[in-house]
Amino acid sequence: MNATDRQVPGMLSGLLATAKRDLLLAWKRPGDVLNPLFFFAMVCTLFPLAVGPSAEQLEFSGPGVLWVAALLSTLLSLNSLFLSDFEDGSLDQLLVSPQPLPVLVLGKTLAHWLTSGVPLVIVSPVLAITYRMPMDVVGVMMLTLLLGTISLSLLGSIGAALTVGLHRGTALLSLLILPLAMPIMILGANAVSLAASNDVYTTGIWALGAYAIASISLAPYATAAALRISNE
Amino acid sequence: MDGLAMGGYGAYVWSCFGLTLLIIVFSEWRARIRHKRVYRDIEVRLKALEERE
Amino acid sequence: MWTWFHKLASPPHFYRTAALLSPWFAVPGLALIAWGTWQGLFVVPMDYQQGDAFRIIYVHVPSAYLSLMAYMIMATGGAIGLIWRMKLSHAVAAAAAPIGAAFTFLALATGSIWGRPMWGTWWEWGDPRMMSELILLFLYFGYMALRAAIDDTAKADKASAVLAIVGVVNVVIVHFSVEWWSSLHQGQTVFKRGTMDADMKTALLIMILGFTLLFGSMLLRRIRTEVLYRERRTRWVRDMILSPKGGG
Numbered sequence: 001m002n003a004t005d006r007q008v009p010g011m012l013s014g015l016l017a018t019a020k021r022d023l024l025l026a027w028k029r030p031g032d033v034l035n036p037l038f039f040f041a042m043v044c045t046l047f048p049l050a051v052g053p054s055a056e057q058l059e060f061s062g063p064g065v066l067w068v069a070a071l072l073s074t075l076l077s078l079n080s081l082f083l084s085d086f087e088d089g090s091l092d093q094l095l096v097s098p099q100p101l102p103v104l105v106l107g108k109t110l111a112h113w114l115t116s117g118v119p120l121v122i123v124s125p126v127l128a129i130t131y132r133m134p135m136d137v138v139g140v141m142m143l144t145l146l147l148g149t150i151s152l153s154l155l156g157s158i159g160a161a162l163t164v165g166l167h168r169g170t171a172l173l174s175l176l177i178l179p180l181a182m183p184i185m186i187l188g189a190n191a192v193s194l195a196a197s198n199d200v201y202t203t204g205i206w207a208l209g210a211y212a213i214a215s216i217s218l219a220p221y222a223t224a225a226a227l228r229i230s231n232e
Numbered sequence: 233m234d235g236l237a238m239g240g241y242g243a244y245v246w247s248c249f250g251l252t253l254l255i256i257v258f259s260e261w262r263a264r265i266r267h268k269r270v271y272r273d274i275e276v277r278l279k280a281l282e283e284r285e
Numbered sequence: 286m287w288t289w290f291h292k293l294a295s296p297p298h299f300y301r302t303a304a305l306l307s308p309w310f311a312v313p314g315l316a317l318i319a320w321g322t323w324q325g326l327f328v329v330p331m332d333y334q335q336g337d338a339f340r341i342i343y344v345h346v347p348s349a350y351l352s353l354m355a356y357m358i359m360a361t362g363g364a365i366g367l368i369w370r371m372k373l374s375h376a377v378a379a380a381a382a383p384i385g386a387a388f389t390f391l392a393l394a395t396g397s398i399w400g401r402p403m404w405g406t407w408w409e410w411g412d413p414r415m416m417s418e419l420i421l422l423f424l425y426f427g428y429m430a431l432r433a434a435i436d437d438t439a440k441a442d443k444a445s446a447v448l449a450i451v452g453v454v455n456v457v458i459v460h461f462s463v464e465w466w467s468s469l470h471q472g473q474t475v476f477k478r479g480t481m482d483a484d485m486k487t488a489l490l491i492m493i494l495g496f497t498l499l500f501g502s503m504l505l506r507r508i509r510t511e512v513l514y515r516e517r518r519t520r521w522v523r524d525m526i527l528s529p530k531g532g533g
Contacts, residue, residue, distance in 0.1 A: 044303055158451055162444050166434050175430050176448060179423035180455050183462035191465055203465065211458070225367075229443040238337035243309065244402055245411045248395040252344040259387045259505060267510040275526050279430050282527070 014099035018107030019114075025084070026115045026127035033115045036073040037123055043069035044127045055132055062131030063141060067185050069127075070120050070145055071152065073182075075174055077116040078156035081108065082164040082227070091164075095231055104221035105227070109157045109220070117149025133196065140195040140205075142189040147208040147216060150182050154219035161226035184211060294373045296341075296512050297521040303505045303512075314498030329484050334358060341399040346489060347496035347510035349392035353456075355385025355500070356498060359428070361452040363446025373508075374444035378449065380433065380507035384500065386425035392418050413460075413467040420459050422464065425450045438515060 026033050047065045051057060087090040094104055122140050128138045159177040165167040190206025238245045327345035332339035362378030365371055396415050397407050409415060428445055435441035516522050 114300045155451075158447070162431060162448060163434070166432065172430055172434050175423075176427040177421050179427060180451065180460075182420055183455070183458045186466045190469055194469065207462070207465075218454075222447055226444060226447050228442060229447065232440060238340065239331065241336060241338040241340075241402055244338055244398050245326070247399050248341045248344050249326070251394055252348070252391055255387050256499070256503075257393050258447055259384060260506075261384075263503065263507050263510065267506070267513070270419075270514045270517075271526070274513070274522060277517075278523055278526055 001037055005136060011099060011103045015103050015107035015110070016114055018104045019111040022108055022111030023114065026111070032077070033119060036077040036116055039076055040065075040069050040123065041075040041127060042109070043072055044093060044130075058131045059133070059196070060131050062128060062142055063137075063196060064189045065131065065191035066124060066128060066141065067145075067148075067192070070124070070149070071178075071181055071185050074149060074152045074156060075118065075177060078153075078160050078177070079170050079173055081112055081157060081160040083160075083169075086164050086230070086231075091227070091231060095228065101227065105161075105220045105223045106216070107158060109153045109223070111158070112227075113150055113153040113177050117146070117153055120149060121145045121152035137192060137196045140201060141192045144208055146207070147186040148184045148211050150212040151208070151215045152181055152214040155180050155184075155224045158226055161223045161230060164227070164230050184208070187211070294371065296373065296516045296519070297525075299373060300509055300512050300516075303509045304331045307502045307509075309339065309500045311501035314500075314502060315493050317491050317495030318499065319495075320487050321495055324484070324488040325492065330482075330484075335403060338399065338402045341395055343489060345392060345395040345399060347493045348388045348395060350493055351419060351496055352385055352389035352392050352418065353380045354497070355388060356421065356456065357447075358376050358425070358451070358504070359385060360446075360449040360506050362451040363394065363442075367440060367446045367450075371443075372405045372515065373512070376508050377445065377504070377510035379442070380504055380511050382425060382429050382432070384503050386422065386429065388417060388500075389422045389425055393422060411467055411470050415465045415466070416463045417456075417460050420463075421456065424455070428452070 021111050044065060047061065048058060050060070082091060085094065095101065097104060116126060124132075124142060124145055128141055132140065156177050159180070161175050162176065163173045187204045187207045191201040192209070194201035194204065236246075252274055299532045304380065321343060325340055329340075345465075359381040362374045362381065366375035393415065396412075396418070400409055400415075401407050404412075428448055430450055432441045432445045435444055472486045511523065
């Protein structure tokens with residue numbers, strides 16, 4: 001009883017300390033946060049240029065384009081999740097830490113989500129409006145992105161842990177993560193489309209929420225296992 | 233001859249069965265080549281080791 | 286029972302047994318496939334809706350079934366290897382991947398050829414089963430790419446096992462999310478099959494059984510290569526290869 005009493009605050013503070021450290025690092029290197037956002041905006045710019053600027057086409061494809069762009073830009077930022085830690089040796093510190101590794105991993109993914117997912121959610125309305133998305137649909141889209149990026153960060157952390165330290169890891173990471181991430185995009189983009197056509201969209205939201213909860217509780221274990229394997 | 237035409241769907245039906253045969257044969261062929269290569273590599277290494285001894 | 290199991294799982298014993306066992310899967314498998322093909326192509330009456338095009342089912346469904354079974358074997362093999370540190374089990378997983386990918390490709394290709402006369406298009410994005418199968422193929426590619434990218438076999442085994450296990454959970458989610466997605470875009474999925482009569486069903490079951498046996502034989506053969514490669518520095522491989530009789 002005593003032991004667990006002492007452990008619980010320890011775990012939480014370990015999680016928060018890891019997250020805080022990564023947030024500070026991100027603050028010092030704003031490029032890591034901003035580049036994926038620019039990428040997101042640019043992918044959203046590509047589509048009207050490729051398929052034409054007609055209003056109905058933009059309205060129709062908006063939810064899908066925004067979601068695809070969000071997925072790709074998250075993928076872009078995932079590569080660096082464990083890379084700098086791997087290079088400067090602090091990953092080894094993480095592995096031998098007395099704290100349970102999944103908890104620390106959760107802290108790192110929390111920081112990743114705060115620096116990639118949340119900024120995406122904040123920027124997305126601007127782009128959504130250029131796609132002529134009505135305001136109430138924009139709200140739904142932000143909600144789906146908020147929930148979906150949680151799962152994307154966590155799923156992505158598994159892939160990042162598996163490929164850390166490998167040559168040509170970036171292309172491999174995309175190959176591993178994209179099929180895993182497809183359901184999230186299907187749920188998110190279609191919920192927004194349903195909202196845009198005044199349909200019942202809550203199924204998608206609930207499913208995204210369930211996915212997020214499931215990945216919060218399961219993915220850190222897989223990531224921790226993958227990290228240990230990659231660093232043997 | 234009528235049986236082979238498959239009521240106009242012959243090209244589709246036969247290409248599916250042919251493709252199945254092709255893929256399975258190809259997969260087996262690749263497997264055999266890989267086995268031979270693995271075996272020969274080990275053999276070459278062992279023979280070289282033996283000569284050095 | 287346990288000792289028997291341990292004996293089979295020992296690499297030299299498995300290497301010899303697999304060679305003996307493989308034809309016992311291949312021959313009945315091929316015989317069943319030959320009989321099923323004969324039945325399916327010429328004996329079974331044609332479908333009242335799809336005409337003779339439905340006969341593609343006799344290669345399409347077994348391939349689709351094997352594509353999933355190979356994935357399950359791959360993930361189970363990886364999981365057993367991770368949990369009980371059984372090396373042979375990792376070899377099974379490694380051997381199952383390329384065969385699984387081949388059958389997944391086959392399921393997609395035959396589905397696409399079937400779709401041409403039925404849907405009027407080579408590829409129907411709205412069909413949930415085709416989409417799931419396509420994502421499954423991508424999962425196989427990812428798995429094999431990860432294996433190929435890691436030089437150390439033991440590390441590749443464990444890393445790809447984690448990926449395969451995550452993938453299994455994902456296959457289920459892919460299935461449901463794709464079903465939901467296609468239900469939103471209804472009107473395109475018209476792969477209705479009327480009820481099959483008994484002869485059609487029997488021939489299909491025979492085909493599935495035959496394909497499964499053939500798959501077993503293919504798998505055994507590939508596991509053998511994996512075992513040989515993984516054990517390349519051991520005494521028994523050395524003795525076998527340098528013995529005048531050779532191993533094969």
